[in-house]
Amino acid sequence: MVKITDVARHAGVSPSTVSYALSGKRPISEETRRRIAASIRELGYRPHAGARALAGSRSNVLALVVPLRPGIHVPVVMGCAVSVVTTARRHGHDVLLLTQEEGEEGLRRVADTALVDALIVMDVQLHDPRLPLLRSLGRPSVLIGFPAEPAGLTCVDLDFKAAGELCVERLAGLGHRVVALVGSPPEVYVRRTGFAERVVRGFTAAADRRGLVSAVHPCEATPAAARRVAERLLREQPALTGVVVHNEAVLEPLIDAFERLGLRVPGDLSVTAICPDELAASLRVPVTSVALPSAELGERAVELLMGKLAGAEVPEATLLAPRLTERATTRPRAAP
Incomplete structure (x- = not known):
């Protein structure tokens, strides 16, 4: 001790x-x-x-709570973390990075030592066990993500429900009638992580609204899992012509798997993704995608926190509108 x-x-x-x-x-x-x-x-x-x-008196230190749990895509998380650090430095603050899965105990430990002025919390679950403590702490906090009941909290995130809808709308607009979502790893849904569930809701709502045949398939973040999912999709949905991918780690392996199974992208199969722009643009076949604005989310979170520390009124909910960029993996459905 x-x-x-x-x-x-x-x-x-x-x-x-x-x-x-x-x-x-x-x-x-x-x-x-x-x-x-x-x-x-x-x-x-x-x-x-x-x-x-x-x-x-102020410590001029912010805590960034980002538990590196199974199923987390670390490059996206770290992109957000780097943005938090650089923005905090512009405001004269350092950042204490907490990556262990400690839940309430980790938050309480930081609060008890009185070494941070405020907290930014990532990987928010719909029914996150950390929320009661966050509401009771005498320190400002901002969540990058939305729980099911965000009242009394300050939250910022991409509108993931709208992102799922936007991908489906684009495919439907191109004439695709049978679509699938290749989603996050299963453990992300088991934890009921907010962003993953909201993509599913948006995807399903838009598909139902458009009268499309649709399916949702979680996928482990490995090339082998991508191959298995591609095989299953073609077995269960032989008329499939449109895919939405919300799993950065399997985006390229999944396209490769479909092509090995005899489908040309985008000739036979159109693919959209929710992922960082730099990833979508750098693949062998540049992917039509909704951007994950990691840098903007980190910056917005710090700016909201600085406002709270200054005693200013800040919005409880900040949802960033999704932006879709057309690239080489989408085209109108071929005539039957």
Whole structure:
């Protein structure tokens, strides 16, 4: 267990100075306070919940809570994280990155140490167990994602339901009547992650509205799983001519699998995706896609947090409208 003497030695101050920083009984310089805060953070020292003096003035540190759970596509998450860090730096803040799956305990640990001014939380589930604690903490927070009941929270995200609808509408507009969604890995749906479920809702709603035959298939993030899903789709939906992919890791392997099964993209099969623009544009066959605006989401989250820290009124819900870019994988359905 880390002791106050360990913190003092690490920060190059006396134990009494650390105690004063935590208790607020005597003033200390801002430079010393920040050095002590950095040592506490690095060593993992946990002061008693009542030791709040470090919270009495700003730490200029934001916590970014991004648990790297199974099924998470790390490049997309890290793109958002980099945007959070660079935007926070423009506002004179550092970022403490928390990647462990600690749930409420991780949030409480950060709050109890009083080392951060505010929190940004990612990978939000529809019924996220962290929400009651977030609502009760005395620190501003922003969620990148929407739970089922977002009242009283500040949330920002791509409108994933509209993104699913937009992909289907594009395929339907090109004459495709049998479509499928190749979705996120199964564990993402088991957790009831908000963005994945909203894509399914949008896809299904648009397909039903247009009178299309549709199916949804979760897919593990491996080339072998992509091949299995392609084979299953053609076995179960032999008239399939349109596919929406919401799984960045299998986008290229899936197109390859369909082509090995004898379908030309886009001659026989049109493909749209919800993924980063740079990925869609860089593939062997550039993919028509709705952009995942990771950089904008990170920037918006920090700007909302800065507004809350300044005491300004900010919107509870910020939904970014989806934007579809036409590329080489879509064309009108061939006449039967």
